[in-house]
Amino acid sequence: MRNRVAILHGVNLDTLGRRDPVHYGSLTLPELEVQVRRFARELRLEPSFFQTNHEGEFCEELHAVADYADALLLNPGAWTHYSWAIRDALEVSGLPAVEVHISAVEDREDWRRVSVIRDLCLATVQGKGVEGYREALELAHDHLAEAAR
Ligand code: DQA
Numbered sequence: 001m002r003n004r005v006a007i008l009h010g011v012n013l014d015t016l017g018r019r020d021p022v023h024y025g026s027l028t029l030p031e032l033e034v035q036v037r038r039f040a041r042e043l044r045l046e047p048s049f050f051q052t053n054h055e056g057e058f059c060e061e062l063h064a065v066a067d068y069a070d071a072l073l074l075n076p077g078a079w080t081h082y083s084w085a086i087r088d089a090l091e092v093s094g095l096p097a098v099e100v101h102i103s104a105v106e107d108r109e110d111w112r113r114v115s116v117i118r119d120l121c122l123a124t125v126q127g128k129g130v131e132g133y134r135e136a137l138e139l140a141h142d143h144l145a146e147a148a149r
Contacts, residue, residue: 001148005140006069009051010058010076023103025129032130039134043141062089071140072097080115087116096143098136101126
């Protein structure tokens with residue numbers, strides 16, 4: 001089974017640990033990545049991690065990601081809600097993707113309920129903090145396992 005999963009974080013996710021703990025908890029991004037790496041290994045997935053605050057860089061990573069990954073977990077931060085460029089780049093990647101949000105975007109401001117990538121993704125996991133990444137990895141795992149049958 002193909003098992004490489006790229007975990008892509010977008011704008012402001014590098015400031016985890018300094019953001020409102022009510023929505024984002026207290027883990028820093030490196031701490032979150034340690035946990036996500038552990039979840040991935042438990043599922044026999046090979047994780048890789050990327051974060052940028054630059055939209056064009058995020059797009060370029062999506063252009064290249066199929067060279068080194070078989071599936072994606074994607075948390076583009078605020079870009080989720082309006083970046084058609086990232087939506088188009090996700091389509092270019094051609095990879096199965098799961099949209100992840102640490103906070104409960106459905107229960108916050110109206111503008112956070114909009115996602116321009118949602119219909120390209122296998123599923124959206126939101127409001128579950130770091131545990132949401134485990135769930136998203138399980139969904140990616142099950143999709144890759146099904147594709148290998
Ligand atoms: C976020 C939710 C977005 O609305 C917000 O702009 C972020 C993080 C999340 O993980 O909950 O930066 O994607």
